[in-house]
Amino acid sequence: MSTAPSDLVVVGAGIVGLAHAFEALAHGLSVTVVERDRRPVGASVRNFGHCCVGAQDGDLLDLARLSRKGWLRAAAAAGFWAREAGALVVARSEAEAAVLEELHADRGGEVVQLRSAARTAETLGRPVAGRAVPGRATSGDVVGGAFLPEDLRVNPREAAPALARWIAEQPGAEIRWGTNVTGVEPGTVHTSRGPVHGRQILVCVGHDLDHLFPEPAERHEVQRCRLNMARVTAPAGFRTDASVLTATSMLRYDAFTRQSSAARLREEVLGHSPELLEIGANVMFTGLPDGTLLVGDSHHYDDTTPPFLDERVSRLLLDAVADVLGVARLEVLERWQGVYANSRRGPLLVRDLAPGVRALTVTSGVGMTLSFGLAARTFAGTLEPTPA
Ligand SMILES: Cc1cc2nc3c(=O)[nH]c(=O)nc-3n(C[C@H](O)[C@H](O)[C@H](O)COP(=O)(O)OP(=O)(O)OC[C@H]3O[C@@H](n4cnc5c(N)ncnc54)[C@H](O)[C@@H]3O)c2cc1C
Structure with missing residues (x-):
């Protein structure tokens, strides 16, 4: 287990966190994913496995179309079932x-x-x-x-676990399972197993954002x-x-x-x-x-x-x-x-909590659809914080 800081620490091994880890690796960055459970069991494995592009509208349609490309790349790399069905x-x-x-x-x-x-x-x-x-x-x-x-x-029971397995095998990547994050400050993620260091930290804990950061979650009415x-x-x-x-x-x-x-x-x-x-x-x-x-x-x-x-x-x-x-x-x-x-305030919560620390939660039932599009925008530098 490395103690050197990663370029990116991702909190949460749901599809939003894993899509970001996948894109980070594609950009040549080192990445550590910290997940409290022993495997993905959150929203990302409980859904329909439907990346719902055609029913979106406006910016979400653009984001979903971008995401579609990322899903296909990830499926080809990690070898999980994905159909352009x-x-x-x-x-x-x-x-x-x-x-x-x-x-x-x-x-x-x-x-x-x-x-x-x-x-x-x-x-x-x-x-x-x-x-x-x-x-x-x-x-x-x-x-x-x-x-x-x-x-x-995609098969929701297979996609996130297969992607996590693939990420863990890549040079410069690590997934720490069974590790609960208890707090985050610039450069450091505090966990039940000690600190994990990263230059950038991305908190992708879905609906449990209020457990770690109640103020932004409440303000966004999550x-x-x-x-x-x-x-x-x-x-x-x-x-x-x-x-x-x-x-x-x-x-x-x-x-x-x-x-x-x-x-x-x-x-x-x-x-x-x-x-x-x-x-x-x-x-x-x-x-x-x-x-x-x-x-x-x-x-x-x-x-x-x-x-x-x-x-x-x-x-x-x-x-x-x-x-x-x-x-x-x-x-x-x-x-x-x-x-x-x-959230009735909109489908995304993107909040910069401290220098190098960002929280990202999809606050609508479209996280499977948008995950890879969000990751693409994150690394293109075009994912803007949502209004407080
Ligand atoms: C029944 C159902 C149907 C759906 N249908 C669709 C659909 O058709 N199309 C679509 O696009 N979307 C759909 N969704 C929504 C989609 O599944 C979610 O938006 C998406 O999976 C959210 O991904 P996530 O990574 O943010 O969350 P999650 O998959 O919940 O992952 C968050 C992870 O963070 C971890 N975590 C939380 N707190 C901590 C902590 N303190 N320390 C460490 N780890 C932590 C959790 O253990 C979890 O693994 C559906 C959802 C459900 C439940």
């Missing part, structure tokens, strides 16, 4: 289709590709009307869809968003690596919500599924390489996370996903709670 947004009513058509008109057919009902249903493995498959609804209520080709997929998730067996016939988004997704991501037709969609969803809006649902799912599906999610905001998973919330989500897939019910293999940092 895109996202499929399923439309099951005219109001849903209208939002997709408006986005298509806005962005163009290259990045928003409208899909027919039959093709959308086929991607989900729903047989087209007239061709019965036991246990599966036909294309039925699917009226169309849109394919967003820029979205990427909260914990908790989400119910499950892994289920995929129905027969389902085979796509694309992320699958639905109406409630269109009510959450900026690319859709900025369309004028989104207001009518909100009214429609409020009319037929108010309980989904009440739990902050984003009904979506992604496939893992082993053929199972990650399904979710709900959104509840709090300063501290209660440990209890509400079965009603899980049931609502599972039933909604089953309905999109055209099956009566889904076989649940695992359930868990994910937690990420959120």
